[in-house]
Amino acid sequence: MSMMSKILGATAAFALSAGAALAEPALIFDLGGKFDKSFNEAAFNGATRWAEETGGSFREIELQSEAQREQALRRFAEAGANPIVMAGFAFATALDSVAADYPDTKFAIIDMVVDKPNVRSVVFNEHEGSYLVGMMAAQASKSGTVGFIGGMDIPLIRKFACGYVQGVKAVNPSATVIQNMTGTTPAAWNDPLKGSELTKAQIAQGADVVYAAAGGTGVGVLQTAADEGILSIGVDSNQNYMHPGKVLTSMLKRVDNAVYDAFTQGANLETGFNVMGLANGGVGYALDEHNASLVSADMQASVDAAAGQIASGALSVHDYMSDNACPVE
Amino acid sequence: MQKMPVWADVILIPLVSLLLAALLSAAVIVGIGEDPQAALKLMISGALGSTYGWGYTLYYATNFIFTGLAVSVAFHAKLFNIGGEGQAMLGGLGVALVALYIPWPHWSFALIGCTIGAALLGAAWAYIPAILQAKRGSHIVITTIMFNFIAFALLNYLLVNVMRPAGSMDPATASFPEATHLPTLHMLLEPLGIKFSKAAPANVSLVFALLAAVFVWLLIWRTRLGYEIRAFGHSESAARYAGINPVRITVIAMMVSGALAGMMSLNTTMGEGERLILNSTEGAGFIGIAVALMGRSHPVGVVVASILFGFLYQGGAELALWTSIPRDLIVVIQALVILFTGALDNMVRMPLERLFLMFGRKEG
Incomplete structure (x- = not known):
């Protein structure tokens, strides 16, 4: 440097x-x-x-x-x-x-x-990457309840959430998705303590996989998930290494x-x-030595198949920002 | 008894403080392996070497003049208004409401309308802590600080949920209509044959800031109300004995202060941003405290100190643009200046006073 x-x-x-x-x-x-x-x-x-x-x-x-x-x-x-x-x-x-x-x-x-x-x-196309990690969350979940923790409540983060929910429901239509936003101010991007509290609250409601799309707040989410023995999903960069064997995957946004x-x-x-988008490698999910044991061959095959369908246009994931609404909750 | 001549108090002490701050800053710059002389040169040429640099320096200075005056007026009544930040935010809301929802034919009318909107909301935001102080004795320092947070939460709610255009990612209002855009110094000075940089954001609200400084001088030193404010500030019990109503003076001084802080948003929100954003005040409300301290709560001092801080802001930006001095160090330099001119005032004052006393005795 x-x-x-x-x-x-x-x-x-x-x-x-x-x-x-x-x-x-x-x-x-x-x-x-x-x-x-x-x-x-x-x-x-x-x-x-x-x-x-x-x-x-x-x-x-x-x-x-x-x-x-x-x-x-x-x-x-x-x-x-x-x-x-x-x-x-x-x-x-x-x-x-x-x-x-x-x-x-x-x-x-x-x-x-x-x-x-x-x-x-x-x-x-954050919704496409979020769809894939949503599918993985639903397959990894034993309780049928998964969580989403967003940063600041802006349309962009709702776009992440909406893609994620669609992915979860595609695998398990009866699954429950608990959604929380950390806050409505820019401070919500860097509040690991609140991220940790929200994770504990979601665990209390039965969630056993949580997806953090919350910038620096996600550090607290991943930490608490690892401490409490549930799985988490990182965002933007590959965050699998932060808690090897405890982070299911990371939704990659290749800025x-x-x-x-x-x-x-x-x-x-x-x-x-x-x-x-998925078609040109702009978004995706992370697979490396830190989460290889968590991702089964079946899981990988199904996600890769969905990725191929999205890339080819055979499967379309609803984009929250196209109409400011999400078809699934 | 006067320990020091007036010129030493208003010129010598700030200069010595500045010199100390500059020396320490230079030491820090050397410490991270950069050349302090080159850095200083870059700051001066970047902030004062062109009309472009001046345009930014004066833009920042405009903010600090408004907030510095706001703090000064309250100081004269011995009220410590830490709430300039929140009052300026509410002022921004006033500007946005007036600019967005009233169709203005020309910027000059819009400017008057927005000034009223900004001043009203800024004053209203200061009114609540003022009345709590005057009637209930809730300490104004605490309440104004708390009102900063409430202002932020309120603005945040409005921008995220009410005033944000549909589909927009940014917690900000829509852009104000063309007719409310203020002319920049470039447009103002062109008819006079002066070429001023087109890109710089300094605008007509600088003139308003200078007018506000004159207004504050008139108010504090040339009116009966100003006399009452100063009397109240010097001794509340004496003022009470003289028949001055403490509730009235507290409320009026704070509302004038709040109105001035609110008018800062004419510069940022109406002049530069042309829309209201969450982060429009950017700490200028707090810098106002340092400016008022350094300017000895006198309008002339406030204007000079504001230009100094404008210089630090714009010079700091140039450092960030063209050197690898990190932005955190620029904050350190700004903090050193505040520390020496504001908080450590006595460190310079006491030795200087002793010196003057010594010389005074010899002469005597």
Whole structure:
């Protein structure tokens, strides 16, 4: 990391003195900061992977204030950074006004659609990945009751929940799914204590598998599930390693791939609407040595079959955000 | 007896404090293996070296002028208003309600309407702790802090459940209509032949902030009410003996304070964001306390201290953009300035006072 910082520092100094038109890519993290063990960190990992493979360097900034969203975009665009990738839906308004002023710069925004000719909008089919882990939860559950713990109550997280419930019901129509949201403020993304309490409450109601789609709050969910001897499901990054043999699987959202792809395409970034789903490896479930003993051959076969059907379009998972409603509870 | 000349109190002490904070910051920067001189240069050129930098510096300063004045007015009545943050949030709600639900023909009318909306809700939010203090003796520090949390919860509920456009992920209102968008300094200065950066968010509410500073000066030092506020602040029992109603002064001082804090949202919500977001105040309510302390609760001091903090914010942003100094260190630098100018005031003051006394004796 320190080596990396030095390179970055040196390029930054050079760029300043030269007035700069180096086509380096740039990455802007959201207010959560880049080491959040989840969304922003996945973006950072994708960028780091690109830098290691190509030997290139990239610019980055962690924001401190809302006014800096537009500021960082403009400053990077003026300094010649291309493409500029931003992690998070909250950039949409700023990008909407900036994109038109820099028609030669390519932008990529993750988790949101901004309809401009030089913007690539990357959205993920989280409902498809959640469907798969829902199927696994239902098969692993002995009590017929499984849980879902969301972070902040926003449509995106309801989309996770809805896909999950559909997956559970596809395997076991009579299963019960207990759903809780941690809160309605951004603090809900980083409240492991409350995550732990909610997990205990769900266990008391009979849940023996819980799925956490809650950012840093999920750490508490996974910990409590492991302590209480039930299974849990991680989210975004592969979190199986956190409690080997206790985490059934993780729903992968490959934010790192989205950043990596954008950086790789560089200034020729393909703009427009980019859906990262099962078909193109944008979402999926994690299988490694830490959960191999938990996933039976039958379970894997059925999930892989469903994944194939979703990818080919034979099976469609309802997207909560298409109509703000979920067909199953 | 005056221990020190006035100029030493208002200029020398803050300068020495700043110098100490800068030295310690430099030591921290050296400690993480960066060049403090280059960092300082980058901060100065980034924040003050272009109209673009000034635009951001003044944008942040506008926030701090409003909240700093808010804290100052309450200070004069010996009331410690920690609730600037919550009052500013409610002010933002006032701006959003007025801008969204009333069709305005022109920004100037909208600005007046939004000012009233922001000031009213900000004042109303300060009214409750004020009346609790005046009638029930509930300590204003505690109640205003608690009201910050209530404001956050209220705003959060409204943005998530009521005011958010359907299908939107962001807990924020819809964008305000075009007619309510405030002109930036670029648009204001262009007719005068001054080229000001187009990208910077500083806007016409800066003028309002400066007017508010003049208003506070007039109110505190040139009106009967201001005299009563200051008398109450110096000695409640003396003020009571002079026939000043303590309930009335507490409530009025706090409501003026709350209205000023609420008006901060003219800058962030109406001027910059053009929609109400959850996180629109970003701690400016708390920075206002440091600004008021540093500015000695005088409008001129508040304006100068606000520009200093604006400089720290914008300079810090430039550091984050172009160096690998992490953003946490920038917070450390800002905290050092607050610590030295606010909390550790006596550390500089007492030795200086002793020095002046020594010299004074010699001359005498």
